[in-house]
Amino acid sequence: xxxxxxxxxxxxxxxxxxxxxxxxxxxxxxxxxxxxxxxxxxxxxxxxxxxxxxxxxxxxxxxxxxxxxxxxxxxxxxxxxxxxxxxxxxxxxxxxxxxxxxxxxxxxxxxxxxxxxxxxxxxxxxxxxxxxxxxxxxxxxxxxxxxxxxxxxxxxxxxxxxxxxxxxxxxxxxxxxxxxxxxxxxxxxxxxx
Amino acid sequence: xxxxxxxxxxxxxxxxxxxxxxxxxxxxxxxxxxxxxxxxxxxxxxxxxxxxxxxxxxxxxxxxxxxxxxxxxxxxxxxxxxxxxxxxxxxxxxxxxxxxxxxxxxxxxxxxxxxxxxxxxxxxxxxxxxxxxxxxxxxxxxxxxxxxxxxxxxxxxxxxxxxxxxxxxxxxxxxxxxxxxxxxxxxxxxxxx
Numbered sequence: 001x002x003x004x005x006x007x008x009x010x011x012x013x014x015x016x017x018x019x020x021x022x023x024x025x026x027x028x029x030x031x032x033x034x035x036x037x038x039x040x041x042x043x044x045x046x047x048x049x050x051x052x053x054x055x056x057x058x059x060x061x062x063x064x065x066x067x068x069x070x071x072x073x074x075x076x077x078x079x080x081x082x083x084x085x086x087x088x089x090x091x092x093x094x095x096x097x098x099x100x101x102x103x104x105x106x107x108x109x110x111x112x113x114x115x116x117x118x119x120x121x122x123x124x125x126x127x128x129x130x131x132x133x134x135x136x137x138x139x140x141x142x143x144x145x146x147x148x149x150x151x152x153x154x155x156x157x158x159x160x161x162x163x164x165x166x167x168x169x170x171x172x173x174x175x176x177x178x179x180x181x182x183x184x185x186x187x188x189x190x191x192x193x
Numbered sequence: 194x195x196x197x198x199x200x201x202x203x204x205x206x207x208x209x210x211x212x213x214x215x216x217x218x219x220x221x222x223x224x225x226x227x228x229x230x231x232x233x234x235x236x237x238x239x240x241x242x243x244x245x246x247x248x249x250x251x252x253x254x255x256x257x258x259x260x261x262x263x264x265x266x267x268x269x270x271x272x273x274x275x276x277x278x279x280x281x282x283x284x285x286x287x288x289x290x291x292x293x294x295x296x297x298x299x300x301x302x303x304x305x306x307x308x309x310x311x312x313x314x315x316x317x318x319x320x321x322x323x324x325x326x327x328x329x330x331x332x333x334x335x336x337x338x339x340x341x342x343x344x345x346x347x348x349x350x351x352x353x354x355x356x357x358x359x360x361x362x363x364x365x366x367x368x369x370x371x372x373x374x375x376x377x378x379x380x381x382x383x384x385x386x
Contacts, residue, residue: 109302139357143348143365144372151344155336164332172336179337179372 010048010058013038017055022104026056026111056114060105064120066094071127081183083131088177092152096166096173099156107157132181144180151176203241203251206231210248215297219249219304249307253298256291257313263287264320274376276324281341281370288345289359289366300350325374337373344369 016038020029031052035042049055070090077083105111115121128149133141152173155161161169177183209230213222224245228235242248263283270276298304308314321342326334345366348354354362370376 139354139361139365140368142351142354143362144369146347146351146354147344147366147369147373148340149344150347150350151340151342154339154343157343158335158339161332161335161339168332169336172332173340175333176337176340176373179375180340180369182372 009044013045013048014055014058018059018101018104021056021059021108026052026105026108031055053114056105056111057118060102060111060115063094063098063102064118067091067124070094071124071131074131075127080134084181085178085183087128087131088148088174088181088183091149092170092173092177095152095156096170099162106153141181148177148180202237206238206241207248207251211252211294211297214249214252214301219245219298219301224248246307249298249304250311253295253304253308256287256295257311259287260284260317264317264324267324268320273327277374278371278376280321280324281367281374281376284342284345285363285366285370288349289363292349292355299346334374341370341373 013034017029017034020033020037024033029052031045031049032042034055035045038044049058070087074083074086074090077086099106128145129137129142132145155169155173206227210222210227213226213230217226222245224238224242225235227248228238231237242251263280267276267279267283270279292299321338322330322335325338348362348366
């Protein structure tokens with residue numbers, strides 16, 4: 001790979017970690033394994049991250065940052081339907097874009113537990129709930145919202161559907177979100193035959 | 194509890210196992226624990242079940258039997274919409290009726306793995322797919338179906354929604370299923386204000 005600048009170290013470490021997580025699983029990968037794979041000492045890893053949990057969170061940080069940006073963009077709309085539409089599109093695109101790169105982490109119980117304990121999770125959830133259901137959320141909105149958020153994983157875990165072209169899968173995921181959250185299609189959106 | 198007939202042994206064992214699974218987790222519960230709790234020898238347990246896996250499957254067997262009956266009932270309808278409606282109602286009622294009794298097993302990774310390997314799982318999945326999407330399933334039907342099947346767990350894992358009255362939760366779960374699978378409400382069904 002030739003010479004790297006010092007600032008690349010953190011990124012290179014995260015790339016290496018993600019590769020090892022995919023190969024051996026998160027549970028089985030140690031800081032020492034990551035150091036060995038990079039050809040550095042464990043101190044070289046410690047310089048950037050103190051624990052494996054910090055590394056896992058570093059790996060998925062770009063997903064969190066993008067979720068944050070999606071929520072901020074959606075919150076800027078005044079109309080409820082526009083807010084929800086922006087959120088649904090952003091979330092579906094985020095999931096589709098992440099599924100290849102982070103497939104090793106999806107469904108991993110170690111990662112799931114870590115994300116469940118993420119301090120920002122409650123904030124994101126509050127923002128999503130406020131965005132979709134408003135300050136006084138009622139079950140008629142919350143039930144379909146939770147079915148959508150939880151259910152998105154279903155088609156992506158099905159081998160046949162996961163093999164679909166991204167654009168096709170995207171359109172059906174969006175359509176499901178619109179049906180559940182009762183959004184009308186935007187003008188110009190493709191309609192099924 | 195007084196005297197029991199000999200034929201009660203199997204049922205009593207399954208009840209005891211379910212209680213211990215709920216108290217200590219499935220992983221941590223051994224055949225010996227179940228024998229001890231019942232005040233019988235391990236041979237007394239072996240008489241009914243050879244492995245813990247058999248016991249776990251015995252515990253959830255009534256759920257499988259009911260799913261089978263739901264599918265058979267749904268398959269008897271000629272119209273596609275009636276088949277799907279019957280399936281959605283049957284599934285929602287099954288999930289709602291099972292959630293208290295089997296809460297200890299839901300989300301348990303040991304149980305999830307065991308059910309994933311259940312030999313009937315492929316048959317059920319084929320029947321559900323045929324019922325909802327027909328002999329030539331297309332993504333436009335399969336994506337919302339999988340979102341519904343996977344997503345049902347979402348509201349039930351949410352503490353606020355799970356605490357709702359069964360009848361209220363039922364109506365919203367049914368409504369989500371109808372929206373996703375594009376069923377019209379049956380005449381006489383409650384309409385939202």
